[in-house]
Amino acid sequence: MASFVLLAVCCALFIYKAYKYMFFKPPNCPPGPPRIPVFGSYLIMLLINYKHLQRSIDWLCQYYKTNILSLYMGDFLTVVANDSDSVREVMINTKLDGRPDLPLSQLRNASSVTKGIFFTMGLYWRDQRRYTLRHLRDFGLGRRFNELELDIEAETRQLIEIIKSGPKYAHEKELFDNKMVLCPNIFYPITANSFLKILCNERIPRESQSEIFRAAKTGYGFLKHADSFGRLFSFLPWVAKVFPNLSSYTKLRKLSMSQYDFMKKLIDEQYETYDENHERHFLDVYFKEMKASQRNKHYKHADFSYEQLIITCLDFYQPASVLSPMTIAFYLRLLILNPHVKKRIQNEIDDVVGRSRLPNLDDRNKLHYTEASIREAFRYETLIPNGIPRLALEPTQLSQYDIPKNCVVMTGLRGAHLDSKRWPDANKFQPERFLDNEGKLNLKKDHSVPFGAGKRLCAGETHARNVMFLTVSAILQNFDISVPDESKLHRESDFLTGLISIVPNFFVKFDTR
Numbered sequence: 443m444a445s446f447v448l449l450a451v452c453c454a455l456f457i458y459k460a461y462k463y464m465f466f467k468p469p470n471c472p473p474g475p476p477r478i479p480v481f482g483s484y485l486i487m488l489l490i491n492y493k494h495l496q497r498s499i500d501w502l503c504q505y506y507k508t509n510i511l512s513l514y515m516g517d518f519l520t521v522v523a524n525d526s527d528s529v530r531e532v533m534i535n536t537k538l539d540g541r542p543d544l545p546l547s548q549l550r551n552a553s554s555v556t557k558g559i560f561f562t563m564g565l566y567w568r569d570q571r572r573y574t575l576r577h578l579r580d581f582g583l584g585r586r587f588n589e590l591e592l593d594i595e596a597e598t599r600q601l602i603e604i605i606k607s608g609p610k611y612a613h614e615k616e617l618f619d620n621k622m623v624l625c626p627n628i629f630y631p632i633t634a635n636s637f638l639k640i641l642c643n644e645r646i647p648r649e650s651q652s653e654i655f656r657a658a659k660t661g662y663g664f665l666k667h668a669d670s671f672g673r674l675f676s677f678l679p680w681v682a683k684v685f686p687n688l689s690s691y692t693k694l695r696k697l698s699m700s701q702y703d704f705m706k707k708l709i710d711e712q713y714e715t716y717d718e719n720h721e722r723h724f725l726d727v728y729f730k731e732m733k734a735s736q737r738n739k740h741y742k743h744a745d746f747s748y749e750q751l752i753i754t755c756l757d758f759y760q761p762a763s764v765l766s767p768m769t770i771a772f773y774l775r776l777l778i779l780n781p782h783v784k785k786r787i788q789n790e791i792d793d794v795v796g797r798s799r800l801p802n803l804d805d806r807n808k809l810h811y812t813e814a815s816i817r818e819a820f821r822y823e824t825l826i827p828n829g830i831p832r833l834a835l836e837p838t839q840l841s842q843y844d845i846p847k848n849c850v851v852m853t854g855l856r857g858a859h860l861d862s863k864r865w866p867d868a869n870k871f872q873p874e875r876f877l878d879n880e881g882k883l884n885l886k887k888d889h890s891v892p893f894g895a896g897k898r899l900c901a902g903e904t905h906a907r908n909v910m911f912l913t914v915s916a917i918l919q920n921f922d923i924s925v926p927d928e929s930k931l932h933r934e935s936d937f938l939t940g941l942i943s944i945v946p947n948f949f950v951k952f953d954t955r
């Protein structure tokens with residue numbers, strides 16, 4: 443009898459503990475699914491939609507009738523803001539300006555210690571970001587800079603020439619198929635070189651661009667195989683050790699190291715010809731800082747080490763060379779599917795710019811509809827559906843909920859961009875939504891946040907928008923774009939979601955206008 447009672451008590455205790463583990467959350471936490479032992483709610487998300495975790499979030503939000511969801515990733519409490527208001531609230535709350543130090547970000551570094559800007563936080567991040575932006579700006583990042591604009595124009599002319607005359611070098615052959623051109627790959631050189639010009643005052647010439655293509659492919663590989671929650675090994679690090687291949691750890695590390703080696707080689711080449719009396723570009727400014735005998739008193743917490751330089755440069759080069767071509771590909775696909783929008787843009791460019799010269803940045807605020815269509819594309823196809831994770835540095839609040847310290851907070855940018863409270867007909871591609879009654883661009887109507895907001899706002903937003911505008915307006919001025927069979931154009935269900943949303947490569951017909 444006594445052993446029976448003991449067994450019953452043990453069972454009751456076990457059931458109580460299991461129940462508490464699965465359903466217990468800190469007080470006043472947003473609603474969300476239970477925590478499965480070991481995996482937390484990640485397994486549930488995979489079961490709902492393992493290909494597109496953002497869709498799992500949407501499903502769970504609907505199920506729990508909430509726009510702010512809580513989940514456990516392994517043992518880590520994670521809150522997802524998934525509508526326009528809550529996403530904005532997260533972004534401007536400085537108590538949520540941290541980043542979780544995930545193994546996914548550690549594996550980008552040779553030393554496996556998180557460096558750079560993207561994934562660091564606190565004073566280290568603040569000073570590193572300030573210093574880097576301050577000096578990249580000197581060489582043209584995010585502002586009008588004649589020398590850079592001339593170089594981008596030269597790149598654009600070369601892009602047009604390549605599209606018109608076809609491949610010349612072995613690495614260009616894969617870009618063409620029976621006069622059709624491969625997207626986004628054709629845009630790798632212009633976007634990469636537009637940033638390299640700022641970084642090291644050089645552009646990789648056409649004959650040597652195979653290295654740009656190789657680096658872009660590894661960049662995409664990383665973004666495809668990673669996910670916005672950091673993959674299972676980020677919250678269960680033993681998974682990477684026990685199942686290095688199955689967990690994709692080995693592949694992600696290899697891809698990261700290939701990117702790392704690309705940047706290291708580029709930096710080393712510049713260092714070989716470094717002359718402290720002759721400042722050529724951003725890297726020279728940084729080399730000088732690395733050699734300085736005293737700490738920079740304005741950026742006391744910044745780290746001027748070799749490894750930090752490599753990762754910081756990658757933090758800029760990777761989005762410039764990988765995210766920008768992908769946004770251009772999404773945009774062109776949308777225009778092919780919406781020929782009336784394409785026609786209206788081409789008419790506007792013909793009226794404002796004509797055909798005798800390429801569009802430039804002075805034209806940008808005159809090409810209202812063109813600019814509105816680019817903004818609408820950024821909203822309609824959210825490139826980073828779950829944003830980049832934030833970390834609560836202190837206890838804080840999100841809407842009516844309490845967010846404890848060290849809680850991971852995700853910004854559901856796609857949820858914000860498809861929020862029907864904010865966007866009437868959110869699922870329609872309508873550039874007009876950003877125009878006023880006179881057809882002029884009205885920025886007050888643009889509540890989209892594709893580049894984030896607040897202190898962690900994308901450090902390359904202006905550069906990305908400028909390069910995107912210059913590239914697509916030149917393409918539409920010079921070419922009519924189409925595909926032979928629109929029914930074969932990738933549907934949304936063909937898109938891949940890793941850390942970003944990816945439209946698989948597709949061939950486009952460029953007819954000279």
Ligand code: HEM
Nearest residue numbers: 560758761762765766825830893894895898900901902906
């Ligand atoms: C082309 C489209 C791009 C999109 C949609 C995009 C979007 C974003 C987003 C959503 C974030 C995170 C913001 C947050 O945490 O709230 C971010 C961060 C960042 N982006 Fe971009 N980005 C793009 C291009 C670029 C380019 C071209 C560069 C560099 C030239 C760049 C550099 C960065 C950096 C360094 C950060 C980290 C900022 C920090 O954590 O302090 N991005 N970007």
